[in-house]
Amino acid sequence: MAGPGRQSKLEQAGGPADASGVPEMATIIGYKLRRAQLLVFQDFIDSFAELPLRPAEFSVLALIARTPGLKQSDIAARLGIKRANFVSLMDGLERRGLAERRKAAGDKRSHSLHLTEQGNRFVARMVELWQAHEQRLVDSLGGAAERDRLIALLDRIIGAKG
Amino acid sequence: MAGPGRQSKLEQAGGPADASGVPEMATIIGYKLRRAQLLVFQDFIDSFAELPLRPAEFSVLALIARTPGLKQSDIAARLGIKRANFVSLMDGLERRGLAERRKAAGDKRSHSLHLTEQGNRFVARMVELWQAHEQRLVDSLGGAAERDRLIALLDRIIGAKG
Numbered sequence: 001m002a003g004p005g006r007q008s009k010l011e012q013a014g015g016p017a018d019a020s021g022v023p024e025m026a027t028i029i030g031y032k033l034r035r036a037q038l039l040v041f042q043d044f045i046d047s048f049a050e051l052p053l054r055p056a057e058f059s060v061l062a063l064i065a066r067t068p069g070l071k072q073s074d075i076a077a078r079l080g081i082k083r084a085n086f087v088s089l090m091d092g093l094e095r096r097g098l099a100e101r102r103k104a105a106g107d108k109r110s111h112s113l114h115l116t117e118q119g120n121r122f123v124a125r126m127v128e129l130w131q132a133h134e135q136r137l138v139d140s141l142g143g144a145a146e147r148d149r150l151i152a153l154l155d156r157i158i159g160a161k162g
Numbered sequence: 163m164a165g166p167g168r169q170s171k172l173e174q175a176g177g178p179a180d181a182s183g184v185p186e187m188a189t190i191i192g193y194k195l196r197r198a199q200l201l202v203f204q205d206f207i208d209s210f211a212e213l214p215l216r217p218a219e220f221s222v223l224a225l226i227a228r229t230p231g232l233k234q235s236d237i238a239a240r241l242g243i244k245r246a247n248f249v250s251l252m253d254g255l256e257r258r259g260l261a262e263r264r265k266a267a268g269d270k271r272s273h274s275l276h277l278t279e280q281g282n283r284f285v286a287r288m289v290e291l292w293q294a295h296e297q298r299l300v301d302s303l304g305g306a307a308e309r310d311r312l313i314a315l316l317d318r319i320i321g322a323k324g
Contacts, residue, residue: 020289021289021290022227022289023224023292024228025221029296029303029309029313030202030203030299031217032316032317032320033198034217035242036195036316036320037192037195037196039319040192044192055192059193062184062187065182065184080197123184124182127182127183130185131183134190137191137319140318140319141318141319142318146315146318149315150312151188151191151194153312154195156304156308157198157201157202157303
């Protein structure tokens with residue numbers, strides 16, 4: 001089992017491995033993804049301390065702002081949020097007076113989602129705070145071209161799996 | 163506030179934005195990181211169903227296997243795991259008979275971490291399963307060069323923040 005063929009496959013899969021094949025953490029895709037994601041989310045949460053806002057709430061508000069009237073099932077599916085989590089997230093946004101469910105015309109069982117007036121003002125401030133956060137990230141990557149390269153690579157993972 | 167200068171900064175920060183500056187989710191770094199990370203972790207958990215093993219447990223076992231005798235505080239810091247979470251994770255590995263804490267020589271308050279015999283066998287199987295998972299990821303990215311490029315970009319985020 002430990003012939004040269006196996007070793008070269010190990011090298012491809014995980015970069016440098018020791019004699020027993022145990023990988024170096026620094027070469028593992030999932031490990032690096034998680035470290036980067038946690039740091040980006042922490043910076044996001046710090047950036048939105050004044051509002052406050054969690055990343056999933058940001059995504060839902062941004063999507064409703066860009067496309068008012070989407071059904072809640074469409075938004076949940078598009079963002080990859082589980083139905084139960086999405087319902088409680090929307091409950092929170094409604095309680096804060098930022099977004100509302102309206103009965104969809106022609107289909108009484110489904111709801112379309114809209115921002116309130118207060119939600120529109122909230123989103124304007126949210127976008128300003130988000131810009132500063134995102135610009136820090138783009139700067140740390142080295143520029144917009146590197147941002148595009150990173151997203152293209154992540155899309156390969158998302159496309160292959162999702 | 164809505165002059166051309168602001169628009170071009172928006173374009174750099176978040177790619178295409180609508181008139182109100184609300185970003186398209188597909189261009190947001192943190193959003194894509196999270197989608198990719200969740201998919202990779204799900205594939206990881208599915209791959210390790212027979213053992214079973216969570217990503218953080220994998221990391222700790224791999225690090226102890228490569229560097230037996232490290233102190234638990236060093237491992238927690240190196241992997242970015244909070245102390246309380248690390249203690250309960252190590253408790254679980256000890257209960258399963260895979261790893262053990264030993265009093266560190268010369269410092270009775272700290273513990274060094276080691277694999278048991280059973281832990282060594284477990285890690286050998288873990289590495290085999292991990293290889294298949296990681297190879298799928300590398301294939302979805304397009305090859306080892308793309309893997310290296312992705313990790314280099316993630317390291318810029320981690321280095322700038324962590």
